[in-house]
Amino acid sequence: MMSESPRLLTGLALAMGLAIVMPYEGLSYRTYLDPIGIPTICYGHTGSDVQSGQEHSAEECEALLKQDLGEALDVVDQSVKVAQPITRRAALASFVYNVGERNFRRSTLLERLNEGNVQAACDEMTRWVYAGHGEHQRALQGLVRRRAMERRLCLYGIDPPTPEESPP
Structure with a gap:
């Protein structure tokens, strides 16, 4: 049996990431x-190129998402020092896409992953459900659901899901 090429594996991780993020x-x-006042367009795209009143086509939005998620996957691959399965790379790319490179690189999640403690690393995802700052910080139900799904995918193959974690 021929082994998969790194390019194919990256493509599969990116496709899975798209299915998560969209x-x-x-x-x-x-x-x-967005909920904390950041100008956003398409599939959660933010940055200095996002201006009030902008409009994009479906094709432009898909291209932006692929570019942004590809960059998030690059951050994962550069930051994680131990090999990860496709499912975990996809979950981590979705996580980085949402929380940002800086937050990921400084996270306990990354530290635990690089120590080889996958369970603790994946469990860390569920802590990242808050938006806002200070007294205005609050948990967002969409983030709670997203992190639960990312955690399940992160743990795929090493931890059988409990009944409350199983998809409906």
């Missing part, structure tokens, strides 16, 4: 402010 981010062809 429903959780939602799609808006027009710029809007």
Whole structure:
């Protein structure tokens, strides 16, 4: 049997990541402010290139998502020092896409993963459900659901799901 090429594995991780991110981010062809006031467009795309009043086509939004998620996967591959299965790479790319490179690189999650403690690393995902700052910080139910799903995918193959974690 021929072993999979790194490029194929990266493509599979990216495809899985797209399937994760798209429903959780939602799609808006027009710029809007996210729950903490950050200008956002398409599938959660943010950055200095996002301006009020912008509009994008479906094709432009998909291209932005692929580019952004590819960058998130690159961050995962550069930061994680131990080999990870495709499912975990996809879950981590979704996580990085949402929390950002800086937060990921400084996280206990990454530290635990590089120590080889996969269970503790994946469990850390569920702590990242808050938006806002200070007294305005609050848990968002969409993030709670997303982190639970990312955690399940992160643990795939090493931890059988409990009944409350199983998909409906």
